[in-house]
Amino acid sequence: MLNVETRHAVHYEHAETMGTEDLRRHFLVSGLFKDGEINLVYSHYDRMTVGGALPAGGKVVLDVVDETRTATFLERREMGVVNIGDTGTVSAGGETWTLNNGDVLYLGKGSGAVTFEGDGRYYLASAPAHKEFPARLITVADCVEVKLGDPATSNKRTIRQFIHPLVMESCQLVLGYTTLEDGSVWNTMPCHRHDRRMEAYFYINMDPDARLVHLMGRPEHTRHLMIANEEGALSPPWSLHCGAGTGPYTFIWAMAGDNVDYTDMDHLKPGDLR
Ligand SMILES: O=C(O)C(=O)C[C@H](O)C(=O)CO
Ligand SMILES: [Zn+2]
Numbered sequence: 001m002l003n004v005e006t007r008h009a010v011h012y013e014h015a016e017t018m019g020t021e022d023l024r025r026h027f028l029v030s031g032l033f034k035d036g037e038i039n040l041v042y043s044h045y046d047r048m049t050v051g052g053a054l055p056a057g058g059k060v061v062l063d064v065v066d067e068t069r070t071a072t073f074l075e076r077r078e079m080g081v082v083n084i085g086d087t088g089t090v091s092a093g094g095e096t097w098t099l100n101n102g103d104v105l106y107l108g109k110g111s112g113a114v115t116f117e118g119d120g121r122y123y124l125a126s127a128p129a130h131k132e133f134p135a136r137l138i139t140v141a142d143c144v145e146v147k148l149g150d151p152a153t154s155n156k157r158t159i160r161q162f163i164h165p166l167v168m169e170s171c172q173l174v175l176g177y178t179t180l181e182d183g184s185v186w187n188t189m190p191c192h193r194h195d196r197r198m199e200a201y202f203y204i205n206m207d208p209d210a211r212l213v214h215l216m217g218r219p220e221h222t223r224h225l226m227i228a229n230e231e232g233a234l235s236p237p238w239s240l241h242c243g244a245g246t247g248p249y250t251f252i253w254a255m256a257g258d259n260v261d262y263t264d265m266d267h268l269k270p271g272d273l274r
Contacts, residue, residue, distance in 0.1 A: 001037045001060075004067055009044040012238045016221050027216060028225050029202065029232035033121055036060060042067045043234050045198035046127060046172070046256040049077075050232065053122040055088065062124075063113040074111045078133065079126035080163050080175040081105040081114075082252055084204050084230075088120025097137045102177075104143075104162040106170065108133040123202055127256035129171035138162045143176065154244075155186035165260055174262055175254040179205075180245070187251060188242035191215070191273075192265035195237045197257030202232035203249055210247035215240060219272045240268060 010026050018026070032039045032052030038060050040051035053060050065073040073079075074092075081090055083099035090097050092111040099105055099120055107114060109129035116122050144166045149155035161167060163175040174197075178187055203212055206229035216239045217223040225233055227243070235241040237257065 002040070002062070002065070003037065004040045004042050004065060006067060007041055007043045007234060010236065012218050012236070015217065015223065018223070023223055023225060027234050028227070029200070029234060032123070033230055038062050040065065040124070041234070043198070043200070045234060045236050048198055048200055048254065048256045049124070049126045050200045050202065050254065051124040053116040053124060055116045055118060055120070057119060059115060059117045061113055061115050072112055073126070074107060074109065074114065076109060076128060077126050078109055078129035078171055078173050079107045079111070079124055080173055080254060081107065082123040082175070082177065083120045084123055085121030086119035088116065088118025088122070090122065091115040091117070092135065095135060099137070100139070102140045104138045104175065106133070106136045106138065106163050106168060108135060109171070111135060123252055125173065125175055125200060125252070125254035127171070127173045131171055133169055133171070136168055138167060143167060149184060149186070151181070151183060153186070153189070154184050155189045156181040156184040157187060161262065164262060170260065172256040172260060173254065174260050175252070177250055177252040179250040180248060182248065185244045186242065190267060190269055191240045191242035192267045193238070193240045194265050196259055196264065197255040198237050199235040199241055199253055199255045200232060201235060201241055201243070202252040203227050204230060204252065206245065206249045207247045210245060210249070212243045212245040212249060214243040219268050220274050222273055
């Protein structure tokens, strides 16, 4: 079963008038993983679509998505698949890849229908693509690791870059995940924004009772979302994005927009935030 929810773009002047429920309705991503289902959130920010495919030991197929009005979802799109569950397989275009926990599969424009099988929990991030690039399985051993932060500032973390120019070529998708070290709570602090690219965060490996305060908005008018395990946030181009958790966590970040330059960020100081 396939479910697709469309999220329209929101101007920051509108976002700044919103209360808790409206902020959650527009920016929180939730309920992606349900047995035997594929659930997608089709965002109008750079047409980034995020989702979850959960075959639950069986099989689910991502093929036609009415929202794109194309013969297959990936006819004019590329997609990253992150396995956040146990080992499973993903097949497309006559090829099958085995994904262990933490592995990332890149599927390029024109990959056709995608079949998800086994015990994997597959997080999906897809953006429009102008050019075909070959499919590639990127294991944890293949990614580029960047260590940032310090225990003294509670932000020591490892950034793992998978769909990233240092690893492979893509059209606009840039994707990886960041894991906090024990005792550190802050991701992406000091924070930043990048009007050229939207970003989607998806938080995983959290205790069910833990919560994360995800900050969003313009620096001078911040808002927050309270986030639980396997929930995410759509970060519009005008918004900063960062968060602090009440326990350990990892989050998957995915971007699409005008460039694929991970380091192209407009940095903000904690003192810039209100
Ligand atoms: O912890 C961090 O810092 C990040 O992971 C930052 C994200 O990757 C990001 O926002 C990239 O633009
Ligand atoms: Zn960012």
